[in-house]
Amino acid sequence: MTTVNALSEVAALMGDPARAAMLSLLMDGRAHTASDLALAAGVTAQTASGHLGRMAEANLLAVRAQGRNRFYRLASGDVAHAIESLMALAGTRAQPASRSAAWRRDPDLRFCRTCYDHLAGQVGIAVTDSLTQHGHLEPKGSHDWKLTPSGELFCMRVGVDLGGARQATTRHFARQCLDWSERRPHISGALGSAIADTFFKKGWAEKLRRGRTVRLTDSGRRAMTRDFGASV
Amino acid sequence: MTTVNALSEVAALMGDPARAAMLSLLMDGRAHTASDLALAAGVTAQTASGHLGRMAEANLLAVRAQGRNRFYRLASGDVAHAIESLMALAGTRAQPASRSAAWRRDPDLRFCRTCYDHLAGQVGIAVTDSLTQHGHLEPKGSHDWKLTPSGELFCMRVGVDLGGARQATTRHFARQCLDWSERRPHISGALGSAIADTFFKKGWAEKLRRGRTVRLTDSGRRAMTRDFGASV
DNA sequence: ATGATAGTTCGGTATACACCGAACCATTGA
DNA sequence: TCAATGGTTCGGTGTATACCGAACTATCAT
Known part of the structure; x- marks a missing residue:
């Protein structure tokens, strides 16, 4: 019962396309601003804010306020691991995701x-x-x-x-x-x-x-x- | 893009309470009939059939028709692994899920x-x-x-x-x-x-x-x- | 054949929630 | 102080989909 609900809740959080896009970007291990994540997800700032709030609430994300920006990052390696295993299921390679890979690989x-x-x-x-x-x-x-x-x-x-x-x-x-x-x-x-x-x-x-x-x-x-x- | 959609799709499948309940039951590694799974999920047979069909379509489940029953089981260890990591995220222990544990532990x-x-x-x-x-x-x-x-x-x-x-x-x-x-x-x-x-x-x-x-x-x-x- | 059981397909309803516009708060820099 | 920027909250709209009743197919037992 409880365990089942917990499973469905965390999976449902990852199950939204906008949130999945954000998580995907965050898989690079870095922290990103809310605006940055909104852009990546292709939604407005308000919508992104709602998503980010919910994921932070569920301890999927950690927040750090810095100046007028708020930086979000994956809350733990466990979260990254879960996302990775889901991506693996989907038959897609996890880590070298197109966008974040470009970041990582740019030595300059x-x-x-x-x-x-x-x-x-x-x-x-x-x-x-x-x-x-x-x-x-x-x-x-x-x-x-x-x-x-x-x-x-x-x-x-x-x-x-x-x-x-x-x-x-x-x-x-x-x-x-x-x-x-x-x-x-x-x-x-x-x-x-x-x-x-x-x-x-x-x-x-x-x-x-x-x-x-x-x-x-x-x-x-x-x-x-x-x-x-x-x-x- | 593609990778993101794939992530959200598979996560969304696990994100429904009824489907999560079924997957939870199937975590015991055994195959279960559609009726059995419907009962576990607390939905009618029609609804369960829809869920099972979608999960099988997405290669989360494997089916085996046997007589007038259809047995569903997790399609692979990868699926079990992903579910397990999601359950871990939710702070709940994965394997010894109440119901299936009772099955497993009954030596008779x-x-x-x-x-x-x-x-x-x-x-x-x-x-x-x-x-x-x-x-x-x-x-x-x-x-x-x-x-x-x-x-x-x-x-x-x-x-x-x-x-x-x-x-x-x-x-x-x-x-x-x-x-x-x-x-x-x-x-x-x-x-x-x-x-x-x-x-x-x-x-x-x-x-x-x-x-x-x-x-x-x-x-x-x-x-x-x-x-x-x-x-x- | 007939009835019973397991499972699926179809159609309509109802609820959940993602989305955006608008207004609002907080931080920053002049 | 004021203007600019980043972020959040609130309200209303629209779509996706979970759900069930009803009707249908397939397998099995008598």
């Missing part, structure tokens, strides 16, 4: 991209790691960083507009942003944005025309080695 | 029971094995047996009403019946029925009041050893 995107207004991917992680390893940045709480005195000096030296970043009073200064291709936090918030601006202003990096991919220039690579002590 | 029922009008379970298998090993019975086609001349003599010796069995012209004479607790064929049809009758008439076995369980008597055990060369 994994290497460096914008995440909102700051840097993500391997470069974003490398920058953050460098700052923490040199004692410029310390974790503060579970969602923020603290910029140390040595960190302030470092920023001034490499030309990060700290003053501008501090003027944005309504914005979080140094935020931890989870990177879902690297599965580790990188720096965001006003400071993260200012750091990214520095990269673009100094010609260390440049945005590609389409998408979120960012190209690290030769001088950018040199700066990574020279200023951050990181080889990427 | 596994030992000997009626299957329609003939003997099944370990005793049914033992009788059939004895007949084939002594050359009394030979497989004929994929669904029937052939009673050899020595088999006729054997039947006459132990008192099986062969004449009566042969009179039932409209009925299959010696049929292979799949035994889903033993996963091997045993003898059914008119001959199987006649053999079972012999067991009851001679006091070798007796039906219990409720259910399909059959008790093998002491003289029945002696007969199994003496006449069939089998120890059960």
